[in-house]
Amino acid sequence: MSPLTRRLFRLMISIKGQVISIVVVMALALMSLISTHMTADNLENSMELYYRETNLADLQVELTRIPAAAVYDVERLPEVDRAQGRISVEVPFVVEDPEERVRVKVVSVPDREVTINALYPIEGRMVRRETSSVTVLEQFATGRGIETGHRITPYINGREVPLEVSGIAGQPEFVYLMEDEQNLLPDPESYGVLFVAEELLAGLTGYRDSYNEILITLNPGADPKAVADLLEDELDRYGLRRVMQREDMLSYKMMQEELNQVRAMSQVLPALFMLVAALIIYIVLSRTVKNDRMGIGIMKALGYSNRQILTHYVQFSLLLGLGGSVFGIIGGTWVSDIFTRLYIQYMNIPVLEMRILPESYFLALMATVFFCIFAGLAGARKVLYVQPADSMRPEPPADGHRLLIERITFLWKRIAFSWKMVLRNLFRNKRRYITLALGITLTFGVTMVAINMGGVWQTLFDEQYGEIYAMDYNIDFDGMKSNQTLREVQQMVRVSIIEPRVEMPLEIRHNRERKSLSVIAVQPDSQLYNLRTVSGEPLEMKDGLLYITDGLKKSMGIQKGDQVLVRNFLPDRDDFWIETGDSVVQYLGFNGYMTLSTMEELVTLPDHITGVSLKSEDDINAVMDDAEHVRQVQSVGEMREMFEEFSELIVVTIGILVMLGGIIGFAIVYNITLISINERIMEFSSLRVLGFHRREIFRMISRENALVTVVGIILGIPFGRMLVRIMMEAIATEVYAMPMEVGALVIPQTIVAVISFVVIAQLATFVKIRNLSFIEALKNRVT
């Protein structure tokens, strides 16, 4: 080992506190990079594998009835690889508790071997021809505790049909189990899927040799949009309701969203953390170089070239980086395993497993090398300007001059001597304190993102269910009913407010984009739907306009005033064009909104509604249980609970990342404070020789740091807001709109956290001053 390398190791040991904290920051940054990256890749790969193995349909067609022969015609289209008809009905599911409403989608499986959207066996036998058995979707089986051998009873076409559970399966169409667009949340206890033999379901529903759905896979290279357009024309005569491409399929779409979120996180947070780590290395290294001026002079005098000396210091940052990457890789793999386990628990991708992906490691190593070399070169570049002759002499004292504030004699006279010293120190070492202030600003930003993330979900739920949706219950009828129904409901329960509503699944099209969504029509002066525009103003609804949620508008590229084509799934109603109004804020899910009269004019019948929203203290579920024509009663409280449960995954994921952010925040303050102290050992020694008590020196430093902390915090507030905004924009999707403003308590909480970081770092200062051997420090001039 060369003497320089040995020197490097000894240097690292002498500043081990900082070395450890930089290694920790590097490790955390890489942990977040590796874990999010590996999780996203694992998730994406498994999803692809699952879709491939189970042969997920490229197109799914819903229609009233199509004969088997016509399905063969579809299969003969040149773009189509296979087409498979199936029967699918939604029916009640018989349960013991009469108050519980459970619905199931019963889907036929063909007796052929090759199927589209094939069952993925989890347990038992998959149903094929047997007319007395059923295969149950895994989530539903888990949700209701159904096991192989149990008997279950769907209620199909007015008949209870007892079936024996032969097996439990996954199916790619229902990775994310959702009843329809209106119910974004999976509730596998009250909604499930059963797979039965085609013959049985055809017999029960009267679909002999005919189907109401077609699953289609396309040949490579075929354009799904073009085929969808073609099918829309061709299949119109069979009572076509809609042709869904993959991105319209609920489960597929939700999984993409989930993946996008993990991807977004794998980009924003690690990049931020890496930048912070590089910044700390830069600061430590540039200060080390500054303090090592004489060592550099000696090396130059001995004939070391600039390149050799630069390499010496860059090695320092590379060693730190590589040290960090060892821990980062171990930690990242571990966190990735945790994330993947969570996904396995929450998602239903049977093939999902934790795989070590070397490319994630490679990416992490490349990032480390890049950031470290960059930080190292930037930090050590001053080496180039050191004149060997100059560096042999002690540095000339810095220019002394009066501070601006000293000229304001009236003010200056009133400042106590001890504070004058503090102010002089601050203004005469501007660079050092600006670095510290900026470090605190950075810490403040990172910590604020962390704290804000912790509270943001609460805000999100509070705003969505409470302020925007102010009702207690939504009651959905089993079809369109006359306005009179509202009075009937009013007579059955005590309500403080009740409003009519129409909720319709519609498809909107804009340019090449198309999206199925639930459009809700309410009274323009609704008290239960307090819709708001993006700027926070209450939305004033006008007739003839369609208002859609902001995220959806952005993803479809719709601007206010654009005309969009609306297709409805009612057989005898025409498609129509409508102008879009202001964007609507909705934190969870996406919807369209319009006035009741617009809905009546364009889609439904006059004076007809599909449900009511109301505020009531009564247990509406119990009252409505026996009511006729009530399809479901949704309690907003329950919806909120379900959303909270659903969001757990993302909350845990972000929570882990945010914890890393907090540690990094502390590391910044700790490092910068320690560097500043190490640089001032001589100064402290001189003060001690002059007769200053340790306490007095400590008080002086504390005051300096307190002033700098205040400056750092003041700068940190706008910086933190900016970071929060970037973070929120990165994780916002069609389904989640994230609040851009920070919560009321976030700033005070962040201030407390940052001040505690500073205080802890101060304790390190105190220890240093207590152990200071000033005789030693003043003795020799060696480097």
Added chain:
Amino acid sequence: MFGFFNGNEKPVESNKTSEALIEVQGISKVYHMGEVDVHALKESTFEIMEGEFVVILGPSGSGKSTLLNVMGGMDSPTSGKILIQGEDITTFSDRRLTRYRRNQVGFVFQFYNLMANLTARENVELATEICDTPLPLDEVMEKVGLADRAGHFPSQLSGGEQQRVAIARAVAKNPLLLLCDEPTGALDFETGVKILSLLKEVNVTYGKTVIIITHNMPVGAIGDRVIRMRSGEITENKLNESPVNPERIEW
């Protein structure tokens, strides 16, 4: 006591030749300090022969350190030439200058300037590591009398020992010339004399040209050539016909 220096009264032989190793021609150095120009060196011209033991004398602020730094390629002059073996080092590129420092010059500083976190031996190794024709490291450590202290860190060595490490570091490179900036300045009299004797021995044994700068007048007596400076100018440059043994001087 320094291993190869016997310390007896035998007159020290000089191995100087008649060839000029260094030709300093009209060298000036001006420092710009704000609005004031400080002339550290004014048009200085002189020659130094190969193998000479040269003492440059002058009070502090006379420009002697600047002169030494310029000759050693550690600083650049404002004008003038410095020919080392006929080559003008003031025209050297940064890279060439680095090579010059690496292979042809050994420095000894007043405050030793050792690397604190390297042992004595490693400090010497730091220099030999990069030069083309180093002397055997252990031999040099032995000759400066530090063989048994080689594993100690600078903080564990006395001032004299630290300066011997610095001399070993300069000598071990096997340079053409040794430039010593107040090598005894931080040492007590006795240790100072021993260091001077060591430098003289290096001059004799290895035939190295040694240039010492000092404000300590009596040291002038040991040089083959004595150059006096004042306010950036050479006031005297004379050959000393009978240089004395360092052990015989006093201050």
